[in-house]
Amino acid sequence: MLFDLxxxxxxxxxxxxxxxxxxxxxxxxxxxxxxxSPAENKTSTDADAGNTFYTPKRDLDxxxxxxxxxxxxxxxxxxxxxxxxxxxxxxVELLRGTANVRRPNVNCGDTDAGLxxxxxxxxxxxxxVIHFNWxxxxxxxxxxxxxxxxxxDKVNGRQSVPPDTYGKNLELLVQMLRGTxxxxxxxxxxxxxxxEPGRFAGDEIKYNEIARQVMDRHGIPVNxxxxxxxxxxxxxxxxxxxxxxxxEGSGKIASQVARAIRSLGLGETLTPEPSP
Numbered sequence: 001m002l003f004d005l006x007x008x009x010x011x012x013x014x015x016x017x018x019x020x021x022x023x024x025x026x027x028x029x030x031x032x033x034x035x036x037s038p039a040e041n042k043t044s045t046d047a048d049a050g051n052t053f054y055t056p057k058r059d060l061d062x063x064x065x066x067x068x069x070x071x072x073x074x075x076x077x078x079x080x081x082x083x084x085x086x087x088x089x090x091x092v093e094l095l096r097g098t099a100n101v102r103r104p105n106v107n108c109g110d111t112d113a114g115l116x117x118x119x120x121x122x123x124x125x126x127x128x129v130i131h132f133n134w135x136x137x138x139x140x141x142x143x144x145x146x147x148x149x150x151x152x153d154k155v156n157g158r159q160s161v162p163p164d165t166y167g168k169n170l171e172l173l174v175q176m177l178r179g180t181x182x183x184x185x186x187x188x189x190x191x192x193x194x195x196e197p198g199r200f201a202g203d204e205i206k207y208n209e210i211a212r213q214v215m216d217r218h219g220i221p222v223n224x225x226x227x228x229x230x231x232x233x234x235x236x237x238x239x240x241x242x243x244x245x246x247x248e249g250s251g252k253i254a255s256q257v258a259r260a261i262r263s264l265g266l267g268e269t270l271t272p273e274p275s276p
Contacts, residue, residue, distance in 0.1 A: 052109060053107040053110075053137055053150070070100060073100050074129065075100045075102070075125055076100065076127070076131065076261055077121075077132075079121065079130065079131070081109060081134070081137055082244060083244070086244065086250035087253045088101070090255075091261075099129070111170055112169065114134050118176055122176075129182055131185045131257060134173070134189075135166075135188075135204060135207050135208070136192070138159075139159060140152060140159070142158065143157035143158070150198060154197065167210045170211055170214045185220070187260075188208045188225050189207055189208055190226060191230050193241050195241035196241050196243060197241070205226070223257065225256065228253065228256055229245075237249070
């Protein structure tokens with residue numbers, strides 16, 4: 001905890017002089033205390049804060065999708081970034097009466113955030129199926145000096161989680177997830193369009209290959225959302241050069257996610273979503 005000693009010293013010296021200076025001393029002392037306050041020193045990188053990683057306003061309902069649980073149904077957990085938040089609500093509807101679908105009430109961000117937050121997100125519940133992804137935030141370039149949404153800057157910024165670290169993080173996360181005893185499904189990272197301000201198109205292919213190697217080692221099936229969204233050809237993008245999707249696009253992703261979940265013990269074979 002930092003404490004502004006010079007300011008506190010000045011405040012103490014001023015307090016013994018003229019009354020007006022005593023007021024100033026009091027103000028300076030309060031400023032010094034504020035600088036030392038733990039609340040001021042909290043960082044927005046806390047994985048559970050959920051405010052480091054951008055989610056479009058139109059998709060926020062996915063974070064609040066709570067409903068009654070049927071104790072006789074399997075429990076499904078969705079883990080992922082804002083793309084998964086966008087498809088959470090339609091997946092809940094598609095699997096209503098088949099499974100209890102839940103997700104953390106935050107954007108799960110990159111693999112660094114995953115390592116910090118996963119234990120809390122898993123909680124004490126017995127999960128039957130976990131459908132998970134990290135990637136878009138890992139490969140994003142950020143620059144804290146840039147005040148755009150998410151500090152995205154692929155010219156002067158740094159990649160949030162470089163490929164080598166991404167692979168190591170993902171290995172640790174998979175080991176943690178396997179410890180739950182749940183059936184696991186990896187969702188490949190969706191398409192990065194040309195001209196996206198903080199990401200290079202094609203980097204997601206490199207990260208998906210790293211992820212596939214991890215999943216192959218552990219025998220985890222892949223729900224190829226990259227192939228699906230590549231087939232969209234921009235038709236369902238929220239706007240040009242944006243990694244996010246319209247409601248219709250999120251609905252199409254949700255259909256494939258629901259089928260992937262059913263394929264693991266819910267009686268349906270995993271097949272790709274038909275191209276639009």
